Amino acid sequence: MIHIENLTKSFTSTTKKGFKKETITVNAVNEISFDCKPGRIFSLLGPNGAGKTTTLRMIAGIINPTSGTAIVDGIDISKGNDEVKKRIGFLTGSTGLYERLNPDETIEFFGKLYKIPAEKLNDRKEYLFEKLGINEFRKKRVGQMSTGMKQKVSIARTLIHDPEVLIFDEPTSGLDVITAESIIDLIRESKENNKTVIFSSHIMSEVDLLCDDLAIINKGAIIYNSTFENFKAEMKAKNLTQEFINRVKEA
Numbered sequence: 001m002i003h004i005e006n007l008t009k010s011f012t013s014t015t016k017k018g019f020k021k022e023t024i025t026v027n028a029v030n031e032i033s034f035d036c037k038p039g040r041i042f043s044l045l046g047p048n049g050a051g052k053t054t055t056l057r058m059i060a061g062i063i064n065p066t067s068g069t070a071i072v073d074g075i076d077i078s079k080g081n082d083e084v085k086k087r088i089g090f091l092t093g094s095t096g097l098y099e100r101l102n103p104d105e106t107i108e109f110f111g112k113l114y115k116i117p118a119e120k121l122n123d124r125k126e127y128l129f130e131k132l133g134i135n136e137f138r139k140k141r142v143g144q145m146s147t148g149m150k151q152k153v154s155i156a157r158t159l160i161h162d163p164e165v166l167i168f169d170e171p172t173s174g175l176d177v178i179t180a181e182s183i184i185d186l187i188r189e190s191k192e193n194n195k196t197v198i199f200s201s202h203i204m205s206e207v208d209l210l211c212d213d214l215a216i217i218n219k220g221a222i223i224y225n226s227t228f229e230n231f232k233a234e235m236k237a238k239n240l241t242q243e244f245i246n247r248v249k250e251a
């Protein structure tokens with residue numbers, strides 16, 4: 001379960017203009033609230049720069065909110081950063097992998113960081129490698145892998161400790177449809193195992209494949225939040241993508 005209430009993030013940066021210093025504040029996320037429930041997939045949909053990554057990074061405890069609260073699996077992120085990290089798997093474009101390690105070594109390394117007992121770690125690793133099709137390149141160094149291969153290893157890394165809450169920032173970005181499908185399958189399976197799943201996207205077709213609950217974010221504000229079923233029932237445009245575009249333009 002994720003409960004967020006009036007979550008806000010402002011970034012302040014200072015730039016030099018001649019002899020003057022100028023301070024700029026960007027309100028990346030502005031007083032947003034929503035709930036993500038176990039056994040359901042929540043999609044945070046929005047155009048570039050809308051505030052999706054900033055929201056997910058706050059939920060994952062990577063950056064602190066300027067104000068507002070986020071409760072993740074019963075823990076207030078402002079109080080229990082390490083506790084939250086144990087309960088979540090956070091996949092982002094910058095999920096770190098070591099170039100010199102192969103997938104086997106990578107997953108062993110992160111599994112040990114989470115203090116997963118050896119046998120359990122091995123079983124979980126084999127399960128994820130099979131699901132994601134990593135077996136054929138499990139001995140190849142990360143530095144020699146394609147984008148899709150790296151993304152699969154990043155996902156295995158994210159899920160190795162079998163977290164209750166899964167946070168995916170654009171999980172299929174840059175992947176071909178076959179690779180994307182194996183990841184979508186894994187997200188679906190997580191839902192069946194009663195995990196709480198939130199993922200961000202700007203691709204309506206991906207949302208259509210996965211989503212139970214939907215929030216649309218634009219310029220840091222939530223402009224729509226309901227079930228995906230309601231979204232489709234209320235649709236005025238001829239297709240989902242056009243409906244998304246219209247809602248963002250009208251906001």
Ligand SMILES: Nc1ncnc2c1ncn2[C@@H]1O[C@H](COP(=O)(O)OP(=O)(O)OP(=O)(O)O)[C@@H](O)[C@H]1O
Binds near residue numbers: 013049202
């Ligand atoms: N560290 C930062 N410092 C200053 N501004 C930032 C920082 N991170 C994000 N922003 C700004 O906050 C806003 C929201 O950015 P964010 O990355 O959350 O958007 P997004 O919806 O994930 O976009 P995209 O789909 O392009 O990844 C943007 O205007 C961005 O420039």
